[in-house]
Structure formats: C-alpha cells, structure tokens
C-alpha cells in the first residue's frame with residue numbers, strides 16, 4: 597500500500613490517496629499499527645483523502661490510537677498540501693471534514709486554513725475550555741520550558757470534568773514580544789506533540805479573550821511557528837478564523853499490508 601508522510605510544524609501524519617475507497621477505515625488495529633513509531637510508519641495520525649461530489653475532496657482523520665478523530669488543524673493543512681501536490685486544485689480549495697466545510701489558500705511558504713466558527717470559551721471546573729473542531733483546555737503558565745506537560749496534561753485529559761471523551765490540554769506562555777509559546781498534550785496520541793493546530797487556535801482565542809492579545813496571534817511551538825487570525829463578534833463568537841503556517845511532504849513510501 598502506497599502512502600505519503602507530511603508534517604505541519606512537527607505534527608506528522610500518514611496521508612493516503614483513498615479516492616477509490618479501498619482503505620480499511622474500520623480496522624482500528626491496522627491504523628494504530630501504521631502509526632506506531634517502532635513497528636509501523638510512525639505518525640501522530642492518519643488521514644484519508646476521499647472523493648466528494650460537492651467538494652474538491654473529503655478529509656477523514658484518525659488519531660494514532662487508530663480511532664477516527666475530531667478535526668485536526670495541522671492535518672487539515674497537510675491534506676491541503678497533499679491535494680495540491682496531487683493537482684486537485686490551483687490555489688484555493690474547498691473540502692469537507694468531520695466538523696463541516698473548510699476552505700484553504702496555498703502559497704509557496706504556507707497554507708491558510710479556515711477553521712470552523714467557535715461559540716466562545718466556557719469555564720469547566722475552573723479551567724478554560726473551548727472546541728475549535730476538537731475539544732481543548734487552555735492554561736496560561738509562567739515557566740513553560742520546565743513544565744511536565746505529559747504528566748500534568750494526562751491528569752486533566754482523563755479527569756472526570758471531561759468525560760466522556762476527554763480533551764486535549766494546552767499550556768501557553770506569553771513571551772516578551774506577545775508571541776505565545778504553546779505545548780500540547782494531545783488526546784488520541786496520548787503524548788505531547790510538536791504542535792497541535794486546533795490547540796494553538798484555542799490558545800489564540802483564549803489569549804484574545806483573557807489577555808487582550810490582538811489578531812493575528814503569533815504562536816511558537818516545538819515544531820515551528822504558526823499564526824492565528826480571527827474576528828470576534830459582539831455576542832462573543834469567533835469566526836473568520838485562519839490557522840496559517842507551513843505543511844511539507846517528508847517522504848513517500850509503500851508498506852506491505
């Protein structure tokens with residue numbers, strides 16, 4: 597089976613051209629095996645590109661645990677780059693994903709992905725919670741470098757406040773130049789990832805709401821830099837949200853199934 601490996605600021609994915617719909621999408625163990633960093637290809641997730649009569653393509657996302665996931669922002673940027681590499685569109689595209697329609701614009705350096713609107717943040721047992729296509733907790737901290745993100749994040753991810761289903765957990769530190777450094781414990785990967793697209797989007801919106809940071813918010817992650825632009829209307833909802841940053845093909849390969 598042929599596959600392609602892409603990464604968006606270090607969040608890495610297996611991309612499959614599944615326009616003939618032959619991939620065993622219900623085989624969770626197989627997908628988990630493909631994402632395994634020692635016994636498989638290795639990735640934070642796996643993404644199918646499928647045909648759709650109303651859109652340029654359909655995105656189907658699976659976390660590294662093999663289960664179909666909610667929206668993946670970095671994966672969205674990677675599938676746009678993949679579709680462009682396949683010649684499916686020239687500069688702008690419209691596709692459908694688990695959380696609805698997305699549009700994106702490709703240029704040499706980066707992909708600007710339009711994210712779903714967000715109704716606002718909520719307080720969940722004293723923690724800031726919002727859904728940017730995936731569920732996220734956002735905490736602002738003073739010394740992010742030294743934080744044990746996996747231990748702290750895992751405790752919140754599995755806490756009763758976020759059952760059933762759990763949540764992703766983002767720790768953020770505002771730097772001197774108003775860039776926000778973000779580290780994320782990602783649900784379904786069950787580890788810290790090098791970046792999380794829906795996560796940095798959640799951090800940017802929370803930083804605007806709680807710390808008055810203005811659009812576009814510059815984000816630094818372990819895997820690279822991203823920007824998040826948005827508009828907030830009077831009723832507190834956020835829309836016209838764009839996640840902007842690089843997405844690159846790393847290699848192509850084939851694996852025996």
Ligand SMILES: N[C@H](CCC[C@H](N)C(=O)O)C(=O)O
Pocket residue numbers: 607640659665666667668669670671730731764782783784785791792793794795
């Ligand atoms: N693991 C996440 C989905 C992927 C999020 C992340 N990879 C992104 O870039 O948004 C979840 O289960 O909520």
